Amino acid sequence: MDFGIGYFPTADAVGPGPLARTVEERGHESLFFAEHTHIPASRDSPYPAGGELPRKYLHTYDLFVALTAAAAATSRLRVGSGICLVVERDPITTAKEVASLDSLSGGRFEFGVGAGWNREEMENHGTDPRTRMRLLKERVEAMKEIWTQEEASYHGEFVEFDRIRSSPKPVQRPHPPVLIGGNGPTVLDRVLDFGDAWFPNYMPEGQGIYDRAGELAARAERPIDLMVMSAPAKATVLERLHAAGCRRVVHWVPSAGPAEIERELELWEAAIAELNGES
Numbered sequence: 001m002d003f004g005i006g007y008f009p010t011a012d013a014v015g016p017g018p019l020a021r022t023v024e025e026r027g028h029e030s031l032f033f034a035e036h037t038h039i040p041a042s043r044d045s046p047y048p049a050g051g052e053l054p055r056k057y058l059h060t061y062d063l064f065v066a067l068t069a070a071a072a073a074t075s076r077l078r079v080g081s082g083i084c085l086v087v088e089r090d091p092i093t094t095a096k097e098v099a100s101l102d103s104l105s106g107g108r109f110e111f112g113v114g115a116g117w118n119r120e121e122m123e124n125h126g127t128d129p130r131t132r133m134r135l136l137k138e139r140v141e142a143m144k145e146i147w148t149q150e151e152a153s154y155h156g157e158f159v160e161f162d163r164i165r166s167s168p169k170p171v172q173r174p175h176p177p178v179l180i181g182g183n184g185p186t187v188l189d190r191v192l193d194f195g196d197a198w199f200p201n202y203m204p205e206g207q208g209i210y211d212r213a214g215e216l217a218a219r220a221e222r223p224i225d226l227m228v229m230s231a232p233a234k235a236t237v238l239e240r241l242h243a244a245g246c247r248r249v250v251h252w253v254p255s256a257g258p259a260e261i262e263r264e265l266e267l268w269e270a271a272i273a274e275l276n277g278e279s
Helices: 016-023 065-072 091-104 119-124 127-148 186-195 211-220 235-243 258-275
Strands: 001-007 031-032 078-083 109-114 152-155 161-163 178-181 197-199 225-227 247-251
Touching: 001 016, 001 065, 001 078, 001 258, 016 031, 016 065, 016 258, 031 065, 031 109, 078 178, 091 109, 091 127, 091 247, 109 127, 119 127, 127 152, 127 161, 127 186, 178 186, 186 197, 186 211, 197 211, 211 225, 235 247, 235 258
Parallel strands: 001 031, 001 247, 031 078, 078 109, 109 178, 178 197, 197 225, 225 247
Antiparallel strands: 152 161
């Protein structure tokens, strides 16, 4: 099982490049950045974790700019989106960004995707929340065509283009891993349809993950990984996730200065050491 770090890269905290170097030097396998293009000043969508929306949501760097800085500062670290809000993005432009980052990083990109939870945010991008899951599917499918075909075409309900050429192609073949985020009732359908892995958030006591991991394995007719975001720094949780077949676990560190981030990294590393019988 691999161990990664999740982070909201903001202008008032440790930058994406320096953080990536630290994470790589400390032996972690991957680093994932969150994405929000903006936060509506007046909104009705409740924050999924409850309470006030944390300040970091309003101050994130552009996802692909931050990931490029992280990739440039490292040589082995996997860098990924956790998650890219594809329903708020043009698929042709995003396909170019993904391919460019994968090429520049030497094939180290992990493409976590999802539809998001903030309905007002996606509406500002012209997306109808009621059809966002169908839109997500089409945009991912269209990007796969762009990555794998010299002349790509796609004709869907929401995405429409004919015979386009786009290079560079991703280094990873056929394309970077597509990790499907989300914990909703239909998420496994999307994973089975167009994902390479399920990338849910860890819920209290692993609610829903363990049973659904078994369901995913039973339904899958091809290899599909389980990866978990938001894992707590607890060896008992890591042990259970490992037993459930989890391939990667990711732990959030705060958008803060070096000292606070180091304390959180030490807690995460202590949990990993305990899991491995090293403490």
